[in-house]
Amino acid sequence: MFPTELNTCKMKNEALYNYVLRLGDDSLILGQRLGEWCGHGPILEEDIAMTNISLDLIGQAMSLLDYAGELDGQGKDHDALAFLRFENEYRNALLVEQLNGDFANTMMRQFLFDAFRKPLYEKLTASSDVQIAAIAEKSLKETRYHLKHTSEWIIRLGDGTDESHQRAQKALDLLWRYTDELFSETEQDLKLISLGIVPSMSEIKDQWSKTVMSVLEEATLVIPTNNWQFEGGRRGIHSEHFGYLLSDLQYMQRAYPNMKW
Amino acid sequence: MSNRDWPLWEVFIRSKQGLNHKHVGSLRAPDATLALANARDVYTRRSEGISIWVIESNNVHASDPTESDSMFEPSDTKVYRHPTFYDVPDGIKHM
Numbered sequence: 001m002f003p004t005e006l007n008t009c010k011m012k013n014e015a016l017y018n019y020v021l022r023l024g025d026d027s028l029i030l031g032q033r034l035g036e037w038c039g040h041g042p043i044l045e046e047d048i049a050m051t052n053i054s055l056d057l058i059g060q061a062m063s064l065l066d067y068a069g070e071l072d073g074q075g076k077d078h079d080a081l082a083f084l085r086f087e088n089e090y091r092n093a094l095l096v097e098q099l100n101g102d103f104a105n106t107m108m109r110q111f112l113f114d115a116f117r118k119p120l121y122e123k124l125t126a127s128s129d130v131q132i133a134a135i136a137e138k139s140l141k142e143t144r145y146h147l148k149h150t151s152e153w154i155i156r157l158g159d160g161t162d163e164s165h166q167r168a169q170k171a172l173d174l175l176w177r178y179t180d181e182l183f184s185e186t187e188q189d190l191k192l193i194s195l196g197i198v199p200s201m202s203e204i205k206d207q208w209s210k211t212v213m214s215v216l217e218e219a220t221l222v223i224p225t226n227n228w229q230f231e232g233g234r235r236g237i238h239s240e241h242f243g244y245l246l247s248d249l250q251y252m253q254r255a256y257p258n259m260k261w
Numbered sequence: 262m263s264n265r266d267w268p269l270w271e272v273f274i275r276s277k278q279g280l281n282h283k284h285v286g287s288l289r290a291p292d293a294t295l296a297l298a299n300a301r302d303v304y305t306r307r308s309e310g311i312s313i314w315v316i317e318s319n320n321v322h323a324s325d326p327t328e329s330d331s332m333f334e335p336s337d338t339k340v341y342r343h344p345t346f347y348d349v350p351d352g353i354k355h356m
Contacts, residue, residue, distance in 0.1 A: 043267075045288050045299035052302050149298055156291065 012195065015188035016129065017071040018091070019198060021081070022234060024064030025092035028082055030113060031057030032249050033100060042103050049149060053110070056142040063135045083253035087243055088236035095178035097233065097242045101171065104157050104164065108171035111150035112212065116182045117143045119207035123199035132197065151215045158219025165220065172216070173224045180229035182208075269318040270296040272303075274310035282314050290315075 034054035041047025065078035095113060100106045121143055124136035157168040183201040185193075192198045216223060232238065252259060267289040273282035285304050290296035296315040305313065324332055336342070 043289065045290065045303055048306070049299065049302040052306060152294060152298065156295075 011188075011191065012197075013071050013073075015192050016132075016197065017068055018186070018188055019192060020064055020068040020071065020132070022091040022093075024061050024068055024078075024081070025090050026096050026113070026117075027057040027064060028061035029090070029092040029245065030096035030110070031055070031061060032245060033096065033098075034106070034110070036100055037106065046103075050106070053146050053149070056139075056146065060135070060139045060142070063138070067131055067135065079253070083250050087238060087246055090233075090238065090242070090246075091236065092233050093178065093181045094230055094233040094239055095175065095182065097238060097245060098175065098178065099241055101174075102167055104167040105171040105174065107150050107153045107157065108168060108175050110146065111154050111215070112175055112179055113182075114143060114147035114150050115211040115215075116179075116204065116208050118147050118211075119204045120199070123203065127198065128196040147211070151211075154215055154221070155219045158216070158221040168219065169221050172221050173227075176224050177227050177230050181231040181234060184231060184234050186234075267291045270300070270315045271318050271321060272296075272300040273314040273316070274300075274304055275312040276310055278311065282312065285309075287318060293317075 031054045034050050034057065037047060037050045038054075039047065041050055061082065062078045065081040069076040069078065069081055095109060098105075098109055100109075118140070121136040121140040125133050125140060127133040127136065154168065157164045159165070160168075183205045185201050189198065189201075193200050213223075268291075269287055270290055270293075271287050272285050274285045275282045288296065288299050288303055290299045293315060296317075297313055300313045300315055304310070
């Protein structure tokens with residue numbers, strides 16, 4: 001290879017590493033959050049449903065972080081990336097690390113995320129990078145179900161009793177401010193878009209908006225106006241809840257390095 | 262049952278093509294759509310099925326267990342209803 005080609009390849013790998021790491025971290029952290037419901041669900045059926053979704057997300061995180069480790073080329077596997085990074089090295093969006101709150105809050109967080117993930121995975125199945133395309137294809141089936149499940153719940157909570165409506169609206173008011181960050185793009189991403197490896201976020205946002213508007217309308221919920229949009233997670237700047245989540249997530253590997261079970 | 266409680270649903274799963282849906286258990290859900298979703302999450306997470314039916318338990322009419330004497334015992338003495346009184350000729354396969 002010519003030095004310039006080698007350089008382009010290195011740049012591409014680095015850009016792709018950062019992209020895949022973000023996908024993997026979103027799945028990992030949201031999976032960890034949902035897992036906190038295990039044994040605490042409002043009903044047995046929903047307890048199982050939430051932990052099923054959690055396990056789907058953690059499975060996706062394993063594939064994505066393994067691939068990130070491969071692109072990084074320093075011999076890190078999914079465990080090394082999941083358990084042995086510091087807080088500011090995680091690239092998940094702020095939305096997914098927010099506290100579970102009540103059931104309406106957890107469903108709203110999941111719904112806003114699923115509505116973003118589904119069109120993203122749909123586009124990524126056509127990625128010129130075969131590995132991304134394969135991971136997206138497998139994950140898409142799971143994500144379609146997650147979105148269906150959360151949409152059904154948002155409609156029932158929003159258009160349900162006075163109390164469920166009020167709680168769902170409160171959740172939307174709280175979480176809406178974290179949605180813009182899902183669609184942020186870096187300079188490096190633009191390169192990946194031009195190579196046909198990843199889609200442009202403006203396409204994803206259009207589809208996200210359509211899904212969100214139609215479900216929220218059916219749920220009789222109102223999108224908050226004048227809502228400042230937060231960002232930071234994509235740059236490694238997280239909310240105060242994140243350290244506590246990591247201490248749960250990382251405890252075993254930190255206390256007993258290299259332990260397996 | 263007060264109105265705040267969700268109705269009970271009976272769940273039937275077909276484990277593979279060609280087999281019947283079989284009763285596997287019950288669950289609670291506010292409506293049929295969520296009953297199917299719950300059934301999927303509770304009863305098919307280890308690849309147990311390819312099709313699910315849910316039926317509101319209220320709609321199941323069951324025989325009365327106290328009448329089982331008159332319902333079922335009479336047939337115990339009618340062994341001739343089993344097709345075991347025929348001699349199967351030698352050389353017949355797939356019997």
